[in-house]
Amino acid sequence: MPTIELDAAGVTVEHGDARGSSRTILRPTTLTLTERRVAVIGANGSGKSTLARLLNGLVTPTTGRVVVDGLDVARHTSRVRRQVGFCFTDPAAQLVMATCVEDVELSLRRSVRDARARHRRAMEVLDSFGLAGHADDSVHTLSGGQRQLVALAGVLATDPSVLVADEPTTLLDLANSRRVGDVLMGLSQQLVLLTHDLDLARRCERGLVVADGAIAFDGSADDAVEHYVASVATG
Amino acid sequence: MSQPSFLAVYRPGDSVLHHARVGVKVGGLVAFSLVVVVVRGATLGLAVGGAMLALAVVACLVGGLGLRASLRALRPLLVMVVALGTLQWVFYGPSAAAETALDLLALALAATVVSATTAVNAMLDAFVRWLRPLRAVGVRPERVALTFSLAIAALPGTLALALETRDAARARGLGRHPRAFLTPLVIRVVARAHETGDALAARGLADID
Ligand SMILES: Nc1ncnc2c1ncn2[C@@H]1O[C@H](COP(=O)(O)OP(=O)(O)OP(=O)(O)O)[C@@H](O)[C@H]1O
Ligand SMILES: [Mg+2]
Numbered sequence: 001m002p003t004i005e006l007d008a009a010g011v012t013v014e015h016g017d018a019r020g021s022s023r024t025i026l027r028p029t030t031l032t033l034t035e036r037r038v039a040v041i042g043a044n045g046s047g048k049s050t051l052a053r054l055l056n057g058l059v060t061p062t063t064g065r066v067v068v069d070g071l072d073v074a075r076h077t078s079r080v081r082r083q084v085g086f087c088f089t090d091p092a093a094q095l096v097m098a099t100c101v102e103d104v105e106l107s108l109r110r111s112v113r114d115a116r117a118r119h120r121r122a123m124e125v126l127d128s129f130g131l132a133g134h135a136d137d138s139v140h141t142l143s144g145g146q147r148q149l150v151a152l153a154g155v156l157a158t159d160p161s162v163l164v165a166d167e168p169t170t171l172l173d174l175a176n177s178r179r180v181g182d183v184l185m186g187l188s189q190q191l192v193l194l195t196h197d198l199d200l201a202r203r204c205e206r207g208l209v210v211a212d213g214a215i216a217f218d219g220s221a222d223d224a225v226e227h228y229v230a231s232v233a234t235g
Numbered sequence: 236m237s238q239p240s241f242l243a244v245y246r247p248g249d250s251v252l253h254h255a256r257v258g259v260k261v262g263g264l265v266a267f268s269l270v271v272v273v274v275r276g277a278t279l280g281l282a283v284g285g286a287m288l289a290l291a292v293v294a295c296l297v298g299g300l301g302l303r304a305s306l307r308a309l310r311p312l313l314v315m316v317v318a319l320g321t322l323q324w325v326f327y328g329p330s331a332a333a334e335t336a337l338d339l340l341a342l343a344l345a346a347t348v349v350s351a352t353t354a355v356n357a358m359l360d361a362f363v364r365w366l367r368p369l370r371a372v373g374v375r376p377e378r379v380a381l382t383f384s385l386a387i388a389a390l391p392g393t394l395a396l397a398l399e400t401r402d403a404a405r406a407r408g409l410g411r412h413p414r415a416f417l418t419p420l421v422i423r424v425v426a427r428a429h430e431t432g433d434a435l436a437a438r439g440l441a442d443i444d
Binding site (some may be wrong): 056058078081082085086088090092093094096097098099102105106107109110115119136140154155158 | 245247354355356357360377384385392395427430431433434435436437438439440
């Protein structure tokens with residue numbers, strides 16, 4: 001498994017007002033992630049997405065640094081992005097081509113130069129997600145779960161070694177979130193999973209609870225869920 | 236929600252037109268358009284307009300579009316054709332009006348055939364190939380191609396956002412206030428653009444060249 005390191009990485013944003021006041025959305029955090037599946041849970045606005053976005057350089061730390069397999073994310077952003085795939089909550093925002101196969105082909109443009117080989121590879125990827133039958137369908141006509149799977153196929157087509165998923169099942173119904181959850185849990189990649197689905201979180205090896213811009217708990221996924229539930233109960 | 240279908244979408248198939256090279260199809264479309272636009276005049280213009288429309292219909296059938304789908308693709312254009320035709324009739328008489336209508340329909344059908352038989356990615360590959368010589372002067376072909384495809388893909392999404400926002404305004408009884416519709420719509424469109432930008436960056440597509 002790859003190694004993800006946060007070395008006192010923190011994020012502060014300027015308020016943009018005249019006094020130049022600022023707000024800390026992630027306090028300096030030091031972490032080393034080597035487990036195959038890491039769950040990140042916590043309340044809305046606690047800083048989970050900020051933490052996740054640090055891992056592929058969508059957010060740059062204002063203090064400290066983030067290192068993925070020895071590569072500093074801020075300095076080698078594009079190399080890190082080839083290694084760290086990112087899956088968003090709303091697949092509609094990340095599917096940019098009209099049909100499923102075309103969207104997967106878009107991901108492969110850099111790695112497979114020949115158009116036919118690229119098409120063949122994209123079909124194989126879709127097939128591995130059980131979506132070969134929908135290859136030429138418009139992404140808008142799919143169900144929410146299928147759409148999230150296509151988005152996932154597009155991200156995994158380039159074979160990254162890490163997948164960061166920011167609430168990938170939040171918009172899905174029970175059956176679809178099970179299906180997407182099962183796919184995520186079966187991946188060979190290292191997975192950093194942000195979720196409000198505590199049952200899904202429990203299936204990971206390690207759990208982080210984020211509260212008020214800091215890691216409030218770090219341990220086994222079961223214990224992390226316990227901690228989070230207890231923190232909500234006591235208010 | 237029914238899908239807004241004002242854009243001709245690629246329909247996979249096995250026809251001659253599907254297998255034709257993108258350059259041939261786009262070149263053909265350009266030549267076709269030139270003939271339609273350049274040939275004017277009372278009888279000649281009318282005859283050529285009619286012939287070109289017939290040619291476009293044949294191309295639709297060859298491309299496997301079928302008459303029904305071809306007509307459906309033309310529907311959004313009919314309002315404009317009628318409006319323009321009426322104006323022409325008033326100012327220049329019936330034959331000019333007929334010529335304009337025939338020309339517009341022929342052009343629209345021909346363009347529909349090309350987009351229906353050409354996958355967007357094939358079009359992008361062709362664009363990238365054609366723009367490659369311009370690399371010397373700083374043009375980045377992959378970026379240009381990606382911008383085109385994003386613009387095409389953003390249309391239905393933006394329309395869907397607009398419909399949703401309108402319904403939300405109506406549900407709150409604010410259907411008559413333009414600001415209750417426009418303000419959230421602009422915010423949502425910009426937010427969607429940011430999300431898409433993040434998604435492209437995350438997929439490593441922001442720095443290809
Ligand atoms: N660019 C930014 N500028 C200002 N504030 C920000 C920015 N990005 C995030 N925040 C704030 O930082 C806090 C943490 O945001 P973040 O998106 O990381 O939360 P989250 O844990 O993912 O929440 P949710 O469960 O709702 O997705 C929020 O209060 C948010 O408003
Ligand atoms: Mg979030």
